[in-house]
Amino acid sequence: MxxxxxxxxxxxxLDMNKSEQDTVYNEPKIDTLDDKDRxxxxxxxxEAEPVIQTPQENVVERxxxxxxxYRVQIMATNSKNTALSIQNSLKNKGYRDVYLINExxxxxIRVGNCGTRQEANLLRRRLINAGYRDSWIVETKIEKKExx
Numbered sequence: 001m002x003x004x005x006x007x008x009x010x011x012x013x014l015d016m017n018k019s020e021q022d023t024v025y026n027e028p029k030i031d032t033l034d035d036k037d038r039x040x041x042x043x044x045x046x047e048a049e050p051v052i053q054t055p056q057e058n059v060v061e062r063x064x065x066x067x068x069x070y071r072v073q074i075m076a077t078n079s080k081n082t083a084l085s086i087q088n089s090l091k092n093k094g095y096r097d098v099y100l101i102n103e104x105x106x107x108x109i110r111v112g113n114c115g116t117r118q119e120a121n122l123l124r125r126r127l128i129n130a131g132y133r134d135s136w137i138v139e140t141k142i143e144k145k146e147x148x
Contacts (some may be wrong), residue, residue: 069112069142070120071099073133083107093130097143113142 043069074090077083083100086109101108111127114120120137127135 064143070114074109076106076108
């Protein structure tokens with residue numbers, strides 16, 4: 001004859017279930033708004049939006065094409081905070097087109113969108129004079145902005 005587990009009473013089963021239950025947290029009830037309680041901006045009805053027109057001669061669209069080109073790399077570091085600090089410093093010094101590139105595990109700071117190596121050399125000289133002596137030129141994809 002096999003050893004079978006002892007039979008449990010209903011009370012025993014109820015006590016076991018109570019101890020094994022997950023804790024349930026009740027969220028506070030959130031009342032829903034009727035349409036009459038809604039603000040005009042929340043209603044389903046669309047109100048006419050004002051149309052603001054700007055003279056076309058004052059609008060300058062800038063499109064960027066992605067092409068082969070050059071940037072000057074300032075540094076590569078494992079620290080995102082260091083890279084962000086250098087990026088902000090360069091922007092505060094007036095450099096435009098400052099990029100933080102994350103190529104795991106490194107964060108790289110690159111400057112410029114130079115179409116030729118000669119442009120990149122000029123930018124690198126400016127950066128060296130600004131204290132970034134270990135900068136170097138990298139060949140990469142760049143954004144060439146065109147005015148339309």
